[in-house]
Amino acid sequence: MSIPSASKISARPTVRRKPLNRATISDQIYAQLCLSLASGELAPGERLSIRKVAATLGVSMMPVREAITRLIVDNALEILPNKAVRVPIMTTEIFRELTSVRIHIEGFAAEQAAIHRTDEELDLIKEQEVAFRDAVTSSNPSKIEALRANKNLHFIIYRASHLPTLLRITEMLWLRVGPIINLDLDSSVVQGAKTALAQHARLVHAIQTRDAATARDALAADLLGTANFVLESTRLRENNLPLPLSDFGH
């Protein structure tokens, strides 16, 4: 990821630079790990070593440590009783629980978005909906492009709820499902996207007409659809065995 060794600002001639909002190295590592998590690059069950991640990314232990701590707090990573850190393994039971919570909370967000959205936000939503449609119905459908557009669509909606607390919670939830949905939904995402397309259309239309109940229902159906798709093509563990022992942790 090439961290610029330091922010070497030698001399500021006339203008007084204000490096206030500069991103911390820890922030960069955090963002990087989030990406690796969301892309499935970090597989469930895989162990993380602070030192190794630090060496890989070319930084010291400290920023990695802090980034991992953050990820543990929002349940994107878990810490075993040995104090070892790994990306949580998702059982079907946990996945079901997570999905039901997501349906309720993100459905609520969609409902509020239908109520509080501005016209500008509606435009952005429509924009992302066609982006998703294009990515899926294209002649050579791009899986990663579709997932990106799907995520954008959802989060523009959640942001349009104008409830920052809710937005934060949905971010946490997506961080947890990320490793799963990106894992083995190869080109088959196109097949599963049939119902997604329909529900997205319903969803956007409901948000446009400020129909909160329908917006909630459409989003719930969308989530449920992809969740069932994951449950079928299941790479999930049926029950949480004491140890996976299948990790390639070094």
Added chain:
Amino acid sequence: MSIPSASKISARPTVRRKPLNRATISDQIYAQLCLSLASGELAPGERLSIRKVAATLGVSMMPVREAITRLIVDNALEILPNKAVRVPIMTTEIFRELTSVRIHIEGFAAEQAAIHRTDEELDLIKEQEVAFRDAVTSSNPSKIEALRANKNLHFIIYRASHLPTLLRITEMLWLRVGPIINLDLDSSVVQGAKTALAQHARLVHAIQTRDAATARDALAADLLGTANFVLESTRLRENNLPLPLSDFGH
């Protein structure tokens, strides 16, 4: 809080001690800060210095640093553009937003608790309900005892939803409202508890009879009641002015 300088286990004679689950110093600091936050000891707007907290608690910077990082992640503390850390100031706007989210999410938790609760959990819930009633209707009502029982009651219910994700979210939410409700609800908590008592009774009865809808409604009414109470005896800032300038963070 008196941290034992270190876990000095000199020699373990015959039994092989397994100090696996031992609480980290960081954990202890985190718990301590949570308490200070929930008790209102750390007032909104107050600034936190890693070194000063470390010196006060008699530890080095590191555990404090990690504990504060965790609290920032779940929005119990906020980090200003100056990188300064303070406990967030709560505006009426933010409080309203937070309350609406809480009503929805914690209402959902109550609903699920009514469905999934075991008989043992029901007993615990009843137990905490009479504890709260006792604390409030006592001849010399104890504010801190009432608040403790109230929190216990709520979280036993949330735990009884058997949705760990939901439990985690409610913990985050309570961490944010903690500094407010404990701030200036002195003996007046008894007055405001009138409606709380009624709703608690409804809530517990609904959970007993597995009436999810009523459970949700009762909990929503409970939350709304205390929220309105806070909004009236308001110590909240009307709008988020650039700086409070009233902190004693020297």
Added chain:
DNA sequence: CACTGATTAGTGTGATCACAGTGAGGCTAT
């Protein structure tokens, strides 16, 4: 050959130091 034992590499946690950036207080020059 199988099993226990010690040694070693590797882990997360905590402490300490270095550094750049920030803000306030006091000084000087106008």
Added chain:
DNA sequence: ATAGCCTCACTGTGATCACACTAATCAGTG
């Protein structure tokens, strides 16, 4: 007296080291 500059105390961030604990390797013995 006031505006501007400088100094200094203090901040969070990052790096490095020390330590206790864990897991796995390899040696020794049955």
